[in-house]
Amino acid sequence: MASTLARYRVWMPASGAALAVLLYLIMYGIYASRSPAALSLFGMTDLLDNTVVLAVAAAGLTPVILVGELDLSGVGVIAIANVVVGTTSGGEVLGWAGALVLVLLVGLAAGLLNGWLVATLGLQSLAATIGTMIACQGIALLILAAPGGEVAEAITNNLTGDIAGELP
Structure with a gap:
């Protein structure tokens, strides 16, 4: 063997x-x-566009795993981030930049909540982050109960457009 x-x-x-x-x-x-x-170029670009969210989520979870803890709240935070961008980025109140700032604040709040539950209250990270995941998914459903919303064109063009007219 x-x-x-x-x-x-x-x-x-x-x-x-x-x-x-x-x-x-x-x-x-x-x-x-x-x-x-x-x-094809479209196929490669599509694959990269679809995997970048997972790569960003994995990068955010890496420090948690390095210290020997678990964080399962990422799914819920991504759900609420999608809903917040879909419902606020096209409006005139916040605009697309304000929606992105709001999403960052939502993610920060979820991270601070997880940190407080684990570091201050001494809860197991698995239990705390499952609770945060469920809460975030519930909040996302309260904000947008059915699929819908629209992401501002400025966001989609900047994320899926060409760089210098050459690179997709």
């Missing part, structure tokens, strides 16, 4: 990032073999 593991370690990348890139390339190869459109 030990010799089998030693053989695999020889070809495994030493860096976790290299392993992640390798797995991504394998998955992308499978995706491209099933859908040739994945190799």
Whole structure:
């Protein structure tokens, strides 16, 4: 058994990032073999647009995991962020910039709540963040009970437009 593991370690990348890139390339190869459109510029851009939210969420959760805790509230915070942007960015009261600031404040409030529950009250991070996730999802449903809303064009154009007219 030990010799089998030693053989695999020889070809495994030493860096976790290299392993992640390798797995991504394998998955992308499978995706491209099933859908040739994945190799087009639109297909690559679409895939990157859809994965950037997960990458940002993972980056935010990394420090929590590094200190040995768990945070499951990300799903709820993303839900409430989507609802807040969808309901406020197109209006004239806040505008798109105000909506983005509001979303950052909502995320900050959720993070501070989680930190207070865990650090001050001494609750387990798993229980505290599940509670925060449920509360955020409930608030999101109170704000927007059914799919709807509209994200301001300024946000979508800046996030999905071209950079210098060249890069998608």
